[in-house]
Amino acid sequence: MRNIISFSALTLLLLNCGGSVTAQDDEFLYDTFPPGFMWGQATSAYQVEGGWNEDGKGESIWDTWSHENLGGNIADGSNGDVACDSYHKYADDIKILKDLGVNFYRFSIAWARVIPTGRVADGVNQAGIDYYNRLIDGLLAEGIEPFVTLYHWDLPMGLEVTGGWLNDSIVDDFEDYSRVAFREFGDRVKYWLTFNEPHVFCLARWNYLSQNPFVEPPEKPYICAHNVVKAHALSFRLYDAEFRPTQNGTIGITLNTNWAAPKNPNNTDDQAASFRSMHFSFGWWANPIIRGEYPPIMRELVDRKSQEAGRNSSRLPSFDAQWTEIINGSTDFLGINHYSSHFVEYSNTSTWMDGDAEVKGSGDPSWEQNGIGWSIVPWGFRKLLTWMHEEYSYPIYVTENGYGGRGDEGLDDEPRVRYYRNYINEMLKSIKLDGADVRGYAAWSLIDNYEWELGYTARFGIHYLNYSDPNLTRIPKDSAISLTKIFADNGFPANESLLIV
Ligand code: GBH
Numbered sequence: 009m010r011n012i013i014s015f016s017a018l019t020l021l022l023l024n025c026g027g028s029v030t031a032q033d034d035e036f037l038y039d040t041f042p043p044g045f046m047w048g049q050a051t052s053a054y055q056v057e058g059g060w061n062e063d064g065k066g067e068s069i070w071d072t073w074s075h076e077n078l079g080g081n082i083a084d085g086s087n088g089d090v091a092c093d094s095y096h097k098y099a100d101d102i103k104i105l106k107d108l109g110v111n112f113y114r115f116s117i118a119w120a121r122v123i124p125t126g127r128v129a130d131g132v133n134q135a136g137i138d139y140y141n142r143l144i145d146g147l148l149a150e151g152i153e154p155f156v157t158l159y160h161w162d163l164p165m166g167l168e169v170t171g172g173w174l175n176d177s178i179v180d181d182f183e184d185y186s187r188v189a190f191r192e193f194g195d196r197v198k199y200w201l202t203f204n205e206p207h208v209f210c211l212a213r214w215n216y217l218s219q220n221p222f223v224e225p226p227e228k229p230y231i232c233a234h235n236v237v238k239a240h241a242l243s244f245r246l247y248d249a250e251f252r253p254t255q256n257g258t259i260g261i262t263l264n265t266n267w268a269a270p271k272n273p274n275n276t277d278d279q280a281a282s283f284r285s286m287h288f289s290f291g292w293w294a295n296p297i298i299r300g301e302y303p304p305i306m307r308e309l310v311d312r313k314s315q316e317a318g319r320n321s322s323r324l325p326s327f328d329a330q331w332t333e334i335i336n337g338s339t340d341f342l343g344i345n346h347y348s349s350h351f352v353e354y355s356n357t358s359t360w361m362d363g364d365a366e367v368k369g370s371g372d373p374s375w376e377q378n379g380i381g382w383s384i385v386p387w388g389f390r391k392l393l394t395w396m397h398e399e400y401s402y403p404i405y406v407t408e409n410g411y412g413g414r415g416d417e418g419l420d421d422e423p424r425v426r427y428y429r430n431y432i433n434e435m436l437k438s439i440k441l442d443g444a445d446v447r448g449y450a451a452w453s454l455i456d457n458y459e460w461e462l463g464y465t466a467r468f469g470i471h472y473l474n475y476s477d478p479n480l481t482r483i484p485k486d487s488a489i490s491l492t493k494i495f496a497d498n499g500f501p502a503n504e505s506l507l508i509v
Pocket of ligand 1: 052055204205208264266345347348349350381382383408452459460468
């Protein structure tokens with residue numbers, strides 16, 4: 009029995025405005041997540057592992073890009089050679105995951121650690137496989153499900169030099185890599201993601217190393233995307249045909265997008281801009297994978313612009329009948345990484361992808377920002393999840409969501425505590441009030457880590473790392489403590505305030 013004597017006036021007030029499923033947008037919803045909802049944490053190989061050239065690992069584009077710091081694009085000129093040293097300290101990661109009480113851990117496999125050149129025909133690296141076996145077995149021993157991303161941006165250099173994602177032979181190389189992963193790890197890994205955020209890497213300069221993709225009008229991103237969709241689908245079909253019958257897991261892809269809210273929600277032009285924007289960012293991938301073709305609005309706009317420019321074929325490629333059949337329905341669920349939102353409206357002066365989509369984005373001066381300037385818009389998360397549900401009606405896993413701090417914030421990370429509480433509450437509303445089928449949630453990130461072109465200048469961790477401490481001890485921030493409680497409560501039970509008085 010709970011000690012009711014500790015009730016305070018404040019508690020009663022919280023209880024009164026908590027409670028029911030009639031809550032409005034801006035009201036906090038006191039309720040819990042469906043039974044079996046999965047709570048987790050996420051990282052990626054290059055950002056945490058270190059051990060960049062150990063035990064036979066091959067080089068990836070991120071090793072090259074950061075070592076050469078081409079164009080001086082990395083804020084502090086740093087690299088992931090050591091990063092969080094999870095290659096050696098994975099047991100420390102498992103320990104903090106256990107303390108958090110998570111159900112799953114989302115990490116990625118470094119393709120070049122397992123297949124040094126990227127091509128199976130050149131050889132598989134047993135020491136790399138052994139590392140992931142140690143990690144997977146260690147997680148399972150603590151009752152934590154491994155949730156594995158096959159590709160989180162660290163393309164083996166052996167594949168980059170032959171054109172990377174612009175050369176369609178990579179589609180078969182990815183299928184071969186998938187086969188090795190399913191064969192070696194699939195007896196224990198039941199949650200697979202083929203790709204992390206193709207929208208980011210198909211538009212990123214480091215994805216193309218020396219080749220500049222930023223030429224108008226955009227073409228390379230569409231070619232990259234086309235190969236990624238095919239590679240995803242082959243991996244899915246392979247799993248389905250050869251591994252699912254005995255391994256019984258589930259496989260999907262993780263996409264990322266802001267919620268592109270209509271600038272004026274009642275203006276039909278702005279609503280149409282929001283529709284276009286969501287289909288150019290999210291539908292670009294979800295549509296072919298779920299419906300076998302690019303979103304009709306993309307087809308229409310890019311075909312028309314290509315024709316107007318006097319080209320004899322569209323910059324947006326098409327899938328032939330055979331590929332259409334392979335890609336159509338090639339996922340079990342949709343993964344989503346989400347951090348921020350913005351407003352959109354019609355524009356005919358935008359460039360690059362926004363030019364094709366005929367949109368322009370803007371923020372709102374009243375929105376709070378995280379330490380690296382991304383707007384904090386919790387309600388956008390609910391809108392996005394509900395839109396995904398209404399548009400595609402698939403099971404959803406949130407595979408990343410988090411707060412980026414600038415510089416050394418120490419352990420008192422109140423803005424991150426608030427960010428998680430408010431974003432997770434909006435996810436709860438999307439499930440309870442709008443019917444979205446969201447099955448799990450991973451916070452980004454378990455630990456401070458190498459933030460790509462921001463190097464170590466930005467921190468997303470709920471555990472702090474002092475990078476000059478030779479032990480790289482993982483220390484819980486306040487956000488780790490508050491997430492532990494949300495996970496244990498499975499949300500925000502109406503009597504939650506009893507626990508805080
Ligand atoms: C993810 O990408 C990555 O998967 C992960 O590796 C990375 O460490 C993590 O996020 C943190 O960055 O300018 O306010 O509109 C994030 C992709 C795309 C998220 C752009 C933020 C713009 C925010 N990002 N988006 S805003």
